[in-house]
Amino acid sequence: MQFAQPCVCYARAGKIRGRYWGHHDADRAGDVERLRAEMAGTFTRRHPDRARAFGILFPNRHLHRPQHLAQFAPLDLLNLSALMAAPRKQAQLERHITELLKCRRCPRMQSPPVSGGAITSDVIVIGQAPGPREPVLQRPFAHTAGKTLFRWLEEFCGMNEATVRSKIYFAAVCRCFPGKNSSGTDRVPAPDEIHNCSSWMNDEIRILRPRLIIPVGRLAIRQFIDCAKLEKVIGRKFRVERARHSFDVIPLPHPSGASPWHKIPPGRGLTERALRLIARHPAICELVK
Ligand code: SF4
DSSP states (O other), X not given: OXXXXXXXHHHHHHHHHXXXXXXXXXXXXXXXXXXXXXXXXXXXHHOHHHHHHHHHHOTTSOTTSGGGGGGOOHHHHHHHHHHHHHHHHHHHHHHHHHXXXXXXXXXXXXXXXXXXXXXXXXXXXXXXXXXXXXXXXXXXXXXXXXXXXXXXXXXXXXXXXXXXXXXXXXXESOSSBOOBOTTSSBOOOOHHHHHHHHHHHHHHHHHHOOSEEEEBSHHHHTTTSOOSOHHHHTTOOEEEEETTEEEEEOOBOOOSTTXXXXXXXXXXXXXXXXXXXXXXXXXXXXXXX
C-alpha cells in the first residue's frame, strides 16, 4: 500500500513550519495554513478511496479538514496499511481453501480434504491428518482428540472451542483421511502424500505469515523440528523458518487416547508446561483480549 502523497505533504508542512513558525510570523503562519488546505484538498481529490478509508478507520481524524493533515502521522500510516491488507489476506485465504478442497493429488487418500475455514490468524494449529469423522463433520479435530485439545486450550488459554475455531487457523500435515491399515487403526500418511500436501501448508504460511505455529503430534512436529523423542521438544519453544517466514513453534503431543504419553510423567508435566508457554505467547494473548 503506497501513501507517497500524504507523506510528502506532511514532510513539506513540517519543513515549512520549522522555517516560518520559528520566527512567529503570523502572516506566514497563515500561508502555511493555506498551503495545508491546498495539500489536503489535493490529496482528497486525487485519492478519494484512501481518504474515505481513512475516514472510516480513524473517525476521530478529519482528513478533509486541512488543520488535521499533520495528524496523518507515520504510526497511523502503518496501522492503516495493516488494516487495509486484512481484506486482501482474507480473499487470498478464501481462494486458497477453494483450491485445497478440490485437491485430489493422492490416489490412496480418501477425499475430500478437510478445512477449518478461512480464518485469518497469527496462530496456526497443525494436526496430523483427519480421521474418518472429520470429512463427515467437515471440520478438523471433530472427535475425541479434538475434545482433549479444546479442553487443554480452554483450561490454559481461556478460549472455548467455538472461540478457538473462530480465531485460530487449522491446518494439517495431510488434509485427507488416509484410511485404515490392516490392524484397523488410522493409516499414517506416506512420505509422498506428506510431500504432496506440504505445498498447501507453505502457501498458508506465505498468506498468513503466522507468529505462532502449534504442531500437534509427532508427525506434525517433524515438519518443523527434529523430534526423536517427545521429551526433548514438548514444553519448549523453537524459532523456525519455513516458506521464507520466521515464526515460533510450540509443539503439543497428540491428544488422542491412542497414546497415554500426555497422561503420565514426564509427559503430563511437559504438556502442561507447553500449554503455559502457548497461553503466555503474545499472539495468543492478543486473541484472548
Ligand atoms: S492429502 Fe493433501 S495433497 Fe493429498 S489429495 Fe488430500 S489435500 Fe491433496
